[in-house]
Amino acid sequence: MSDTALDYRRRIPLITRPSVAPSPSLIRWSLRIVTVMLFSAATAFGVSLGVSAPETSPTSVVQHPVAPTGP
Amino acid sequence: MRLPRLTATLILVLVWLGAALAVLQSFTTAELPIRLGASLVAHVTGMAAGYAAAIMLILMSRSPWLERGVGSHRLARWHAWGGPVVIMLTVIHTLAATQAWAEAGSLDPMAAAKEVLDLPGLATALIGTAILVLVGLASLRVLRRRISYEQWHFLHLLTYLAVAFGFAHQLAGPDLVGRQWLQIAWSLLYTYAFALVLRWRVLQPLFQLWRHRLRVEEVRQESPDVISVLMSGAHLDELRAEPGQFFRWRFLRGQTWRSAYPFSLSAPPTCNRLRITVKTCGDGTRRIARIPIGTLVFAEGPYGGLTSRRRRRPRVLLIAGGVGITPMRALFEVIDLPGKDVTLVYRASREQDLVLKHELDEIAERSGARVVYLVGPSTDTANDMSAPALNRIVGDLSDHDVYLCASPRLAARVRESLMDRGFPRQQLHEERFNF
Numbered sequence: 001m002s003d004t005a006l007d008y009r010r011r012i013p014l015i016t017r018p019s020v021a022p023s024p025s026l027i028r029w030s031l032r033i034v035t036v037m038l039f040s041a042a043t044a045f046g047v048s049l050g051v052s053a054p055e056t057s058p059t060s061v062v063q064h065p066v067a068p069t070g071p
Numbered sequence: 072m073r074l075p076r077l078t079a080t081l082i083l084v085l086v087w088l089g090a091a092l093a094v095l096q097s098f099t100t101a102e103l104p105i106r107l108g109a110s111l112v113a114h115v116t117g118m119a120a121g122y123a124a125a126i127m128l129i130l131m132s133r134s135p136w137l138e139r140g141v142g143s144h145r146l147a148r149w150h151a152w153g154g155p156v157v158i159m160l161t162v163i164h165t166l167a168a169t170q171a172w173a174e175a176g177s178l179d180p181m182a183a184a185k186e187v188l189d190l191p192g193l194a195t196a197l198i199g200t201a202i203l204v205l206v207g208l209a210s211l212r213v214l215r216r217r218i219s220y221e222q223w224h225f226l227h228l229l230t231y232l233a234v235a236f237g238f239a240h241q242l243a244g245p246d247l248v249g250r251q252w253l254q255i256a257w258s259l260l261y262t263y264a265f266a267l268v269l270r271w272r273v274l275q276p277l278f279q280l281w282r283h284r285l286r287v288e289e290v291r292q293e294s295p296d297v298i299s300v301l302m303s304g305a306h307l308d309e310l311r312a313e314p315g316q317f318f319r320w321r322f323l324r325g326q327t328w329r330s331a332y333p334f335s336l337s338a339p340p341t342c343n344r345l346r347i348t349v350k351t352c353g354d355g356t357r358r359i360a361r362i363p364i365g366t367l368v369f370a371e372g373p374y375g376g377l378t379s380r381r382r383r384r385p386r387v388l389l390i391a392g393g394v395g396i397t398p399m400r401a402l403f404e405v406i407d408l409p410g411k412d413v414t415l416v417y418r419a420s421r422e423q424d425l426v427l428k429h430e431l432d433e434i435a436e437r438s439g440a441r442v443v444y445l446v447g448p449s450t451d452t453a454n455d456m457s458a459p460a461l462n463r464i465v466g467d468l469s470d471h472d473v474y475l476c477a478s479p480r481l482a483a484r485v486r487e488s489l490m491d492r493g494f495p496r497q498q499l500h501e502e503r504f505n506f
Contacts, residue, residue, distance in 0.1 A: 024306070024309050027282065027309070031278065034270075034274065035270055038266050038269065038270055038274075039263070039266055041266075042259075042262040042263055042265070042266035043259065043262070045258075045262050046255065046258040046259035046260075046261070046262035046263070047255055047258070047259070049242065049254075049255075049258035049262070050242075050251060050252075050254040050255030050256070050257065050258040050259070051251065051254075051255065053242045053243065053247070053248070053251070053254040053258070054242070054243040054248055055248060055249060056248055056249075057243055057244055057245040057247075057248040
Protein backbone atom coordinates (compact mmCIF):
# COMPACT_ATOMS: atom_id res chain seq x y z
CA MET A 1 0.00 0.00 0.00
CA SER A 2 1.41 3.37 -0.98
CA ASP A 3 1.86 6.24 1.40
CA THR A 4 -0.93 8.11 -0.39
CA ALA A 5 -3.33 5.20 0.08
CA LEU A 6 -2.41 4.93 3.75
CA ASP A 7 -2.96 8.60 4.14
CA TYR A 8 -6.29 8.39 2.31
CA ARG A 9 -7.48 5.48 4.47
CA ARG A 10 -6.53 7.37 7.57
CA ARG A 11 -8.63 10.29 6.47
CA ILE A 12 -11.76 8.32 5.59
CA PRO A 13 -13.09 8.05 9.15
CA LEU A 14 -12.78 11.80 9.53
CA ILE A 15 -14.83 12.36 6.38
CA THR A 16 -17.52 9.72 7.05
CA ARG A 17 -17.87 10.12 10.82
CA PRO A 18 -21.51 11.06 11.55
CA SER A 19 -21.83 14.46 13.08
CA VAL A 20 -24.98 13.60 15.06
CA ALA A 21 -24.66 10.98 17.80
CA PRO A 22 -27.73 8.77 18.39
CA SER A 23 -29.72 9.92 21.40
CA PRO A 24 -30.11 7.61 24.43
CA SER A 25 -33.86 7.47 23.78
CA LEU A 26 -33.31 6.31 20.18
CA ILE A 27 -30.87 3.69 21.45
CA ARG A 28 -33.36 2.45 24.07
CA TRP A 29 -36.16 2.14 21.53
CA SER A 30 -33.88 0.35 19.06
CA LEU A 31 -33.02 -2.19 21.76
CA ARG A 32 -36.69 -2.72 22.55
CA ILE A 33 -37.43 -3.31 18.88
CA VAL A 34 -34.55 -5.80 18.69
CA THR A 35 -35.98 -7.61 21.74
CA VAL A 36 -39.48 -7.76 20.24
CA MET A 37 -38.06 -9.03 16.92
CA LEU A 38 -35.96 -11.66 18.67
CA PHE A 39 -38.93 -13.01 20.64
CA SER A 40 -41.17 -12.87 17.57
CA ALA A 41 -38.60 -14.99 15.74
CA ALA A 42 -38.39 -17.34 18.77
CA THR A 43 -42.20 -17.65 18.75
CA ALA A 44 -42.33 -18.40 15.01
CA PHE A 45 -39.47 -20.90 15.30
CA GLY A 46 -40.97 -22.58 18.36
CA VAL A 47 -44.40 -22.92 16.76
CA SER A 48 -42.92 -24.28 13.53
CA LEU A 49 -40.82 -26.81 15.51
CA GLY A 50 -43.92 -27.92 17.41
CA VAL A 51 -46.09 -28.17 14.29
CA SER A 52 -43.50 -30.20 12.38
CA ALA A 53 -42.63 -32.43 15.38
CA PRO A 54 -42.89 -36.20 14.90
CA GLU A 55 -46.30 -37.82 15.34
CA THR A 56 -44.94 -41.14 16.47
CA SER A 57 -42.21 -41.76 18.98
CA PRO A 58 -39.28 -43.99 18.04
CA THR A 59 -38.58 -44.51 21.74
CA SER A 60 -42.05 -45.65 22.78
CA VAL A 61 -41.90 -49.05 24.43
CA VAL A 62 -45.55 -49.55 23.47
CA GLN A 63 -44.49 -49.70 19.83
CA HIS A 64 -41.43 -51.80 20.63
CA PRO A 65 -41.35 -55.05 18.66
CA VAL A 66 -41.52 -57.75 21.35
CA ALA A 67 -39.04 -60.54 20.78
CA PRO A 68 -40.59 -63.98 20.33
CA THR A 69 -40.57 -65.99 23.54
CA GLY A 70 -40.07 -69.70 22.98
CA PRO A 71 -40.80 -71.84 19.91
CA MET B 72 -41.99 1.34 30.18
CA ARG B 73 -41.16 -0.05 33.64
CA LEU B 74 -40.52 -3.77 33.95
CA PRO B 75 -42.96 -5.60 36.26
CA ARG B 76 -41.23 -6.80 39.41
CA LEU B 77 -40.88 -10.55 39.72
CA THR B 78 -40.29 -11.71 43.25
CA ALA B 79 -38.39 -14.83 44.21
CA THR B 80 -41.56 -16.35 45.69
CA LEU B 81 -43.56 -15.74 42.52
CA ILE B 82 -40.83 -17.27 40.36
CA LEU B 83 -40.60 -20.33 42.61
CA VAL B 84 -44.38 -20.82 42.50
CA LEU B 85 -44.37 -20.63 38.69
CA VAL B 86 -41.37 -22.98 38.38
CA TRP B 87 -42.87 -25.63 40.69
CA LEU B 88 -46.27 -25.34 39.03
CA GLY B 89 -44.64 -25.95 35.64
CA ALA B 90 -42.69 -28.90 37.08
CA ALA B 91 -45.90 -30.45 38.47
CA LEU B 92 -47.61 -30.10 35.08
CA ALA B 93 -44.64 -31.63 33.24
CA VAL B 94 -44.50 -34.61 35.59
CA LEU B 95 -48.29 -35.13 35.60
CA GLN B 96 -48.13 -35.19 31.82
CA SER B 97 -46.06 -38.38 31.96
CA PHE B 98 -48.77 -40.08 34.05
CA THR B 99 -51.42 -39.27 31.46
CA THR B 100 -49.47 -41.14 28.76
CA ALA B 101 -48.55 -44.14 30.94
CA GLU B 102 -50.12 -47.51 30.25
CA LEU B 103 -53.09 -48.39 32.43
CA PRO B 104 -53.10 -49.65 35.10
CA ILE B 105 -50.18 -47.45 36.19
CA ARG B 106 -47.41 -49.60 37.62
CA LEU B 107 -44.29 -48.38 39.35
CA GLY B 108 -41.56 -49.75 37.13
CA ALA B 109 -38.68 -48.74 34.90
CA SER B 110 -41.05 -47.39 32.24
CA LEU B 111 -42.86 -45.01 34.61
CA VAL B 112 -39.56 -43.86 36.17
CA ALA B 113 -38.18 -43.18 32.68
CA HIS B 114 -41.25 -41.13 31.72
CA VAL B 115 -41.33 -39.05 34.91
CA THR B 116 -37.57 -38.36 35.09
CA GLY B 117 -37.40 -37.62 31.35
CA MET B 118 -40.11 -34.97 31.51
CA ALA B 119 -38.74 -33.51 34.75
CA ALA B 120 -35.17 -33.36 33.38
CA GLY B 121 -36.27 -31.74 30.10
CA TYR B 122 -38.32 -29.14 31.93
CA ALA B 123 -35.65 -28.42 34.56
CA ALA B 124 -32.93 -28.03 31.90
CA ALA B 125 -34.94 -25.26 30.19
CA ILE B 126 -35.63 -23.61 33.56
CA MET B 127 -31.90 -23.64 34.38
CA LEU B 128 -31.23 -21.82 31.09
CA ILE B 129 -33.87 -19.21 31.91
CA LEU B 130 -32.62 -18.66 35.47
CA MET B 131 -29.07 -18.07 34.23
CA SER B 132 -30.06 -15.93 31.23
CA ARG B 133 -29.12 -12.70 33.09
CA SER B 134 -32.53 -11.29 32.26
CA PRO B 135 -32.92 -8.02 34.19
CA TRP B 136 -36.39 -9.12 35.39
CA LEU B 137 -34.79 -12.03 37.20
CA GLU B 138 -31.60 -10.27 38.25
CA ARG B 139 -33.50 -7.40 39.86
CA GLY B 140 -36.43 -9.37 41.21
CA VAL B 141 -34.64 -12.44 42.52
CA GLY B 142 -31.03 -11.29 42.87
CA SER B 143 -27.86 -12.72 41.37
CA HIS B 144 -26.67 -14.69 44.37
CA ARG B 145 -30.06 -16.33 44.92
CA LEU B 146 -30.25 -17.25 41.22
CA ALA B 147 -26.75 -18.71 41.43
CA ARG B 148 -27.81 -20.68 44.53
CA TRP B 149 -30.88 -22.06 42.72
CA HIS B 150 -28.66 -22.96 39.79
CA ALA B 151 -26.16 -24.69 42.10
CA TRP B 152 -29.04 -26.72 43.55
CA GLY B 153 -30.90 -27.32 40.27
CA GLY B 154 -27.89 -28.21 38.11
CA PRO B 155 -27.08 -31.49 39.93
CA VAL B 156 -30.81 -32.33 40.01
CA VAL B 157 -31.00 -32.04 36.19
CA ILE B 158 -27.93 -34.26 35.81
CA MET B 159 -29.27 -36.89 38.23
CA LEU B 160 -32.70 -36.93 36.56
CA THR B 161 -31.06 -37.29 33.13
CA VAL B 162 -28.86 -40.18 34.26
CA ILE B 163 -31.79 -41.96 36.00
CA HIS B 164 -33.91 -41.41 32.87
CA THR B 165 -31.18 -42.93 30.65
CA LEU B 166 -30.83 -46.02 32.83
CA ALA B 167 -34.56 -46.51 33.42
CA ALA B 168 -35.42 -46.05 29.73
CA THR B 169 -32.82 -48.64 28.73
CA GLN B 170 -34.17 -51.04 31.35
CA ALA B 171 -37.75 -50.45 30.16
CA TRP B 172 -36.65 -51.14 26.57
CA ALA B 173 -34.93 -54.33 27.69
CA GLU B 174 -38.05 -55.48 29.57
CA ALA B 175 -40.36 -54.68 26.64
CA GLY B 176 -38.17 -56.55 24.14
CA SER B 177 -37.02 -59.31 26.51
CA LEU B 178 -33.44 -58.26 25.89
CA ASP B 179 -30.41 -58.17 28.12
CA PRO B 180 -29.39 -54.62 29.15
CA MET B 181 -26.37 -54.47 26.80
CA ALA B 182 -28.38 -55.55 23.76
CA ALA B 183 -31.12 -53.08 24.74
CA ALA B 184 -28.57 -50.24 25.08
CA LYS B 185 -27.17 -51.03 21.64
CA GLU B 186 -30.66 -51.09 20.13
CA VAL B 187 -31.66 -47.84 21.85
CA LEU B 188 -28.57 -46.06 20.55
CA ASP B 189 -29.56 -46.90 16.99
CA LEU B 190 -32.89 -45.09 17.41
CA PRO B 191 -33.15 -41.63 15.76
CA GLY B 192 -31.86 -38.78 17.96
CA LEU B 193 -30.67 -41.06 20.76
CA ALA B 194 -26.94 -40.90 19.98
CA THR B 195 -26.95 -37.09 20.23
CA ALA B 196 -29.06 -37.28 23.40
CA LEU B 197 -26.44 -39.59 24.88
CA ILE B 198 -23.67 -37.12 23.95
CA GLY B 199 -25.70 -34.41 25.70
CA THR B 200 -26.01 -36.62 28.80
CA ALA B 201 -22.25 -37.30 28.74
CA ILE B 202 -21.54 -33.56 28.61
CA LEU B 203 -23.87 -32.93 31.56
CA VAL B 204 -22.18 -35.66 33.59
CA LEU B 205 -18.76 -34.19 32.73
CA VAL B 206 -19.89 -30.73 33.86
CA GLY B 207 -21.31 -32.22 37.06
CA LEU B 208 -18.04 -34.02 37.81
CA ALA B 209 -15.99 -30.89 37.10
CA SER B 210 -18.15 -28.96 39.57
CA LEU B 211 -17.51 -31.42 42.41
CA ARG B 212 -15.46 -29.64 45.04
CA VAL B 213 -12.61 -32.18 44.84
CA LEU B 214 -12.18 -31.79 41.08
CA ARG B 215 -13.15 -28.12 40.93
CA ARG B 216 -10.01 -27.22 42.88
CA ARG B 217 -7.80 -29.03 40.37
CA ILE B 218 -8.99 -27.23 37.25
CA SER B 219 -8.70 -23.56 36.36
CA TYR B 220 -11.69 -21.25 36.29
CA GLU B 221 -11.27 -20.95 32.50
CA GLN B 222 -11.51 -24.73 32.01
CA TRP B 223 -14.51 -24.96 34.32
CA HIS B 224 -16.19 -22.05 32.53
CA PHE B 225 -15.59 -23.62 29.10
CA LEU B 226 -17.14 -26.89 30.29
CA HIS B 227 -20.13 -24.97 31.56
CA LEU B 228 -20.61 -23.35 28.16
CA LEU B 229 -20.88 -26.85 26.68
CA THR B 230 -24.12 -27.36 28.62
CA TYR B 231 -25.91 -25.21 26.03
CA LEU B 232 -24.91 -27.80 23.45
CA ALA B 233 -25.99 -30.62 25.76
CA VAL B 234 -29.43 -29.05 26.28
CA ALA B 235 -29.86 -28.50 22.53
CA PHE B 236 -28.91 -32.15 21.88
CA GLY B 237 -31.50 -33.33 24.36
CA PHE B 238 -34.27 -31.17 22.93
CA ALA B 239 -34.72 -33.10 19.65
CA HIS B 240 -35.07 -36.34 21.62
CA GLN B 241 -37.64 -34.79 23.97
CA LEU B 242 -39.81 -33.48 21.15
CA ALA B 243 -40.04 -36.99 19.70
CA GLY B 244 -40.50 -38.56 23.13
CA PRO B 245 -43.57 -40.68 23.90
CA ASP B 246 -44.91 -38.09 26.37
CA LEU B 247 -45.20 -35.37 23.75
CA VAL B 248 -45.91 -37.10 20.43
CA GLY B 249 -49.46 -37.02 19.19
CA ARG B 250 -50.23 -33.90 21.27
CA GLN B 251 -49.35 -31.04 19.01
CA TRP B 252 -50.32 -28.27 21.44
CA LEU B 253 -47.93 -29.76 23.97
CA GLN B 254 -45.14 -30.10 21.40
CA ILE B 255 -45.65 -26.42 20.50
CA ALA B 256 -45.61 -25.36 24.16
CA TRP B 257 -42.47 -27.44 24.81
CA SER B 258 -40.73 -25.96 21.74
CA LEU B 259 -41.67 -22.44 22.87
CA LEU B 260 -40.25 -23.10 26.32
CA TYR B 261 -36.91 -23.93 24.71
CA THR B 262 -36.88 -21.24 22.01
CA TYR B 263 -37.75 -18.59 24.63
CA ALA B 264 -35.05 -19.90 26.96
CA PHE B 265 -32.44 -19.67 24.20
CA ALA B 266 -33.79 -16.26 23.07
CA LEU B 267 -33.38 -14.94 26.63
CA VAL B 268 -29.80 -16.21 26.74
CA LEU B 269 -29.08 -14.69 23.31
CA ARG B 270 -30.66 -11.35 24.24
CA TRP B 271 -29.03 -10.85 27.63
CA ARG B 272 -25.82 -12.86 27.53
CA VAL B 273 -24.77 -12.12 23.95
CA LEU B 274 -26.57 -9.15 22.35
CA GLN B 275 -26.59 -6.90 25.41
CA PRO B 276 -22.84 -7.12 26.12
CA LEU B 277 -22.11 -6.70 22.39
CA PHE B 278 -24.32 -3.64 22.33
CA GLN B 279 -22.60 -2.26 25.43
CA LEU B 280 -19.21 -2.88 23.84
CA TRP B 281 -20.26 -0.87 20.79
CA ARG B 282 -22.01 1.89 22.71
CA HIS B 283 -19.62 2.43 25.60
CA ARG B 284 -16.26 1.38 24.07
CA LEU B 285 -14.91 0.57 27.47
CA ARG B 286 -11.11 0.41 27.63
CA VAL B 287 -8.53 -0.16 30.33
CA GLU B 288 -7.10 3.21 31.27
CA GLU B 289 -4.93 2.31 34.23
CA VAL B 290 -3.90 -0.71 36.29
CA ARG B 291 -2.87 0.32 39.78
CA GLN B 292 -1.20 -1.84 42.43
CA GLU B 293 -3.12 -1.42 45.71
CA SER B 294 -1.21 -4.03 47.73
CA PRO B 295 1.19 -6.88 46.85
CA ASP B 296 -1.69 -9.03 45.61
CA VAL B 297 -4.51 -6.56 44.90
CA ILE B 298 -4.88 -4.33 41.85
CA SER B 299 -7.39 -1.73 40.73
CA VAL B 300 -8.37 -1.50 37.07
CA LEU B 301 -9.67 1.87 35.95
CA MET B 302 -11.70 1.78 32.74
CA SER B 303 -12.95 4.66 30.67
CA GLY B 304 -15.77 4.74 28.16
CA ALA B 305 -18.61 6.79 26.74
CA HIS B 306 -22.21 7.22 27.93
CA LEU B 307 -21.59 5.06 31.01
CA ASP B 308 -24.46 6.78 32.82
CA GLU B 309 -26.80 4.87 30.45
CA LEU B 310 -25.74 1.64 32.17
CA ARG B 311 -27.55 2.86 35.30
CA ALA B 312 -24.97 1.06 37.41
CA GLU B 313 -25.11 1.69 41.14
CA PRO B 314 -22.44 1.41 43.83
CA GLY B 315 -22.53 -2.11 45.25
CA GLN B 316 -23.33 -3.74 41.90
CA PHE B 317 -21.05 -5.92 39.83
CA PHE B 318 -20.35 -6.73 36.19
CA ARG B 319 -18.92 -9.78 34.49
CA TRP B 320 -15.78 -8.52 32.81
CA ARG B 321 -14.12 -9.96 29.76
CA PHE B 322 -10.82 -8.35 28.79
CA LEU B 323 -10.46 -8.73 25.04
CA ARG B 324 -6.86 -9.95 24.84
CA GLY B 325 -5.35 -13.24 23.73
CA GLN B 326 -5.47 -15.07 27.05
CA THR B 327 -8.26 -13.30 28.88
CA TRP B 328 -11.13 -12.91 26.38
CA ARG B 329 -12.55 -16.39 26.99
CA SER B 330 -13.42 -15.84 30.64
CA ALA B 331 -15.93 -13.49 32.22
CA TYR B 332 -14.93 -12.57 35.76
CA PRO B 333 -17.50 -11.22 38.25
CA PHE B 334 -16.05 -8.17 40.02
CA SER B 335 -17.84 -5.40 41.90
CA LEU B 336 -17.34 -1.74 41.21
CA SER B 337 -14.95 -0.43 43.84
CA ALA B 338 -15.89 3.22 43.31
CA PRO B 339 -19.16 4.91 42.39
CA PRO B 340 -19.49 4.88 38.59
CA THR B 341 -19.24 8.16 36.70
CA CYS B 342 -20.42 9.01 33.18
CA ASN B 343 -17.01 8.09 31.73
CA ARG B 344 -15.21 5.89 34.28
CA LEU B 345 -15.64 2.57 36.09
CA ARG B 346 -13.24 1.00 38.55
CA ILE B 347 -12.84 -2.52 39.88
CA THR B 348 -10.44 -3.87 42.49
CA VAL B 349 -9.21 -7.43 42.11
CA LYS B 350 -7.25 -9.87 44.23
CA THR B 351 -4.73 -11.68 42.03
CA CYS B 352 -5.16 -15.19 43.38
CA GLY B 353 -5.30 -17.34 40.22
CA ASP B 354 -3.92 -17.53 36.68
CA GLY B 355 -6.78 -15.49 35.23
CA THR B 356 -6.60 -12.66 37.75
CA ARG B 357 -2.79 -12.54 37.41
CA ARG B 358 -3.27 -12.04 33.67
CA ILE B 359 -5.64 -9.15 34.40
CA ALA B 360 -2.85 -7.53 36.45
CA ARG B 361 -0.70 -7.55 33.31
CA ILE B 362 -3.41 -6.35 30.95
CA PRO B 363 -2.12 -3.66 28.54
CA ILE B 364 -3.53 -0.15 28.73
CA GLY B 365 -6.10 0.40 25.97
CA THR B 366 -7.49 -3.17 26.08
CA LEU B 367 -11.16 -3.28 25.09
CA VAL B 368 -13.48 -4.56 27.81
CA PHE B 369 -16.66 -6.55 27.24
CA ALA B 370 -18.84 -5.92 30.31
CA GLU B 371 -22.03 -7.84 31.16
CA GLY B 372 -24.14 -6.08 33.72
CA PRO B 373 -24.77 -4.33 36.01
CA TYR B 374 -25.99 -7.12 38.26
CA GLY B 375 -26.76 -7.54 41.93
CA GLY B 376 -29.00 -5.87 44.41
CA LEU B 377 -26.45 -4.84 47.03
CA THR B 378 -27.38 -1.20 46.62
CA SER B 379 -28.50 1.61 48.88
CA ARG B 380 -32.07 1.06 47.57
CA ARG B 381 -32.35 -1.99 49.82
CA ARG B 382 -31.95 0.16 52.92
CA ARG B 383 -34.99 0.19 55.25
CA ARG B 384 -33.60 1.14 58.67
CA PRO B 385 -32.24 4.50 59.83
CA ARG B 386 -28.70 3.20 60.39
CA VAL B 387 -26.29 1.20 58.25
CA LEU B 388 -23.52 -1.28 59.07
CA LEU B 389 -21.25 -2.33 56.21
CA ILE B 390 -19.18 -5.46 56.86
CA ALA B 391 -16.27 -6.29 54.57
CA GLY B 392 -13.74 -9.10 54.73
CA GLY B 393 -10.55 -8.97 52.65
CA VAL B 394 -11.19 -8.05 49.03
CA GLY B 395 -14.93 -8.03 49.85
CA ILE B 396 -14.24 -4.37 50.60
CA THR B 397 -14.80 -3.50 46.91
CA PRO B 398 -18.61 -3.08 46.85
CA MET B 399 -18.50 -1.68 50.40
CA ARG B 400 -15.99 0.98 49.40
CA ALA B 401 -18.37 2.16 46.67
CA LEU B 402 -21.40 2.05 48.98
CA PHE B 403 -19.52 3.77 51.79
CA GLU B 404 -19.10 6.83 49.62
CA VAL B 405 -22.73 7.15 48.54
CA ILE B 406 -24.92 5.96 51.41
CA ASP B 407 -26.29 9.23 52.62
CA LEU B 408 -28.07 9.15 55.96
CA PRO B 409 -29.23 11.92 58.23
CA GLY B 410 -26.61 12.17 60.94
CA LYS B 411 -24.23 10.05 58.80
CA ASP B 412 -24.94 6.99 60.91
CA VAL B 413 -22.89 4.65 58.76
CA THR B 414 -20.27 2.27 60.17
CA LEU B 415 -17.89 0.20 58.08
CA VAL B 416 -16.26 -2.80 59.76
CA TYR B 417 -13.33 -4.00 57.68
CA ARG B 418 -11.65 -7.30 58.57
CA ALA B 419 -8.23 -8.33 57.26
CA SER B 420 -5.54 -10.75 58.40
CA ARG B 421 -2.64 -8.31 57.98
CA GLU B 422 -2.22 -4.56 57.88
CA GLN B 423 -1.00 -4.72 54.26
CA ASP B 424 -4.22 -6.50 53.25
CA LEU B 425 -6.28 -3.43 54.09
CA VAL B 426 -6.71 -2.23 50.52
CA LEU B 427 -8.13 1.22 49.67
CA LYS B 428 -7.57 2.23 53.31
CA HIS B 429 -6.54 5.79 52.48
CA GLU B 430 -9.76 6.26 50.47
CA LEU B 431 -11.90 4.88 53.30
CA ASP B 432 -10.23 7.18 55.84
CA GLU B 433 -10.72 10.14 53.55
CA ILE B 434 -14.44 9.36 53.00
CA ALA B 435 -14.95 8.85 56.74
CA GLU B 436 -13.29 12.15 57.53
CA ARG B 437 -15.27 13.99 54.88
CA SER B 438 -18.68 12.48 55.62
CA GLY B 439 -18.51 11.87 59.36
CA ALA B 440 -19.05 8.12 58.92
CA ARG B 441 -17.03 5.62 60.95
CA VAL B 442 -14.53 2.94 59.89
CA VAL B 443 -13.45 0.16 62.23
CA TYR B 444 -10.49 -1.97 61.17
CA LEU B 445 -10.20 -5.45 62.64
CA VAL B 446 -6.72 -6.68 61.80
CA GLY B 447 -4.92 -9.82 62.93
CA PRO B 448 -5.71 -13.46 63.64
CA SER B 449 -9.38 -14.43 63.93
CA THR B 450 -8.60 -16.14 67.26
CA ASP B 451 -7.94 -12.69 68.75
CA THR B 452 -11.08 -11.65 70.68
CA ALA B 453 -10.57 -8.08 69.44
CA ASN B 454 -11.39 -9.37 65.94
CA ASP B 455 -14.59 -11.11 66.95
CA MET B 456 -17.31 -10.61 64.32
CA SER B 457 -20.18 -12.32 66.08
CA ALA B 458 -23.51 -10.54 66.51
CA PRO B 459 -22.79 -9.48 70.14
CA ALA B 460 -19.39 -8.08 69.10
CA LEU B 461 -20.94 -6.15 66.20
CA ASN B 462 -23.64 -4.93 68.56
CA ARG B 463 -20.94 -3.53 70.84
CA ILE B 464 -19.37 -1.70 67.89
CA VAL B 465 -22.50 -0.08 66.50
CA GLY B 466 -24.88 0.06 69.43
CA ASP B 467 -28.39 -1.17 68.64
CA LEU B 468 -27.77 -3.68 65.82
CA SER B 469 -31.48 -4.31 65.23
CA ASP B 470 -31.84 -0.69 64.13
CA HIS B 471 -29.37 -1.27 61.25
CA ASP B 472 -29.40 -2.52 57.72
CA VAL B 473 -26.38 -4.82 57.46
CA TYR B 474 -24.52 -5.10 54.14
CA LEU B 475 -22.11 -8.03 54.00
CA CYS B 476 -19.41 -9.05 51.52
CA ALA B 477 -16.60 -11.35 52.63
CA SER B 478 -15.04 -14.74 51.99
CA PRO B 479 -17.63 -17.58 52.04
CA ARG B 480 -16.36 -18.75 55.45
CA LEU B 481 -16.40 -15.36 57.16
CA ALA B 482 -19.72 -14.41 55.54
CA ALA B 483 -21.30 -17.68 56.77
CA ARG B 484 -19.98 -17.08 60.29
CA VAL B 485 -21.38 -13.55 60.45
CA ARG B 486 -24.69 -14.58 58.86
CA GLU B 487 -25.22 -17.52 61.22
CA SER B 488 -24.38 -15.42 64.24
CA LEU B 489 -26.82 -12.71 63.17
CA MET B 490 -29.59 -15.22 62.44
CA ASP B 491 -29.02 -17.04 65.74
CA ARG B 492 -29.51 -13.76 67.56
CA GLY B 493 -32.79 -13.18 65.74
CA PHE B 494 -31.55 -10.45 63.40
CA PRO B 495 -34.29 -9.91 60.75
CA ARG B 496 -33.34 -11.65 57.46
CA GLN B 497 -34.73 -8.77 55.36
CA GLN B 498 -32.26 -6.36 56.98
CA LEU B 499 -29.24 -8.43 55.90
CA HIS B 500 -28.06 -7.69 52.35
CA GLU B 501 -25.36 -9.88 50.84
CA GLU B 502 -23.44 -10.48 47.66
CA ARG B 503 -21.83 -13.88 47.43
CA PHE B 504 -19.16 -14.66 44.87
CA ASN B 505 -18.49 -18.35 44.93
CA PHE B 506 -17.38 -19.99 41.72
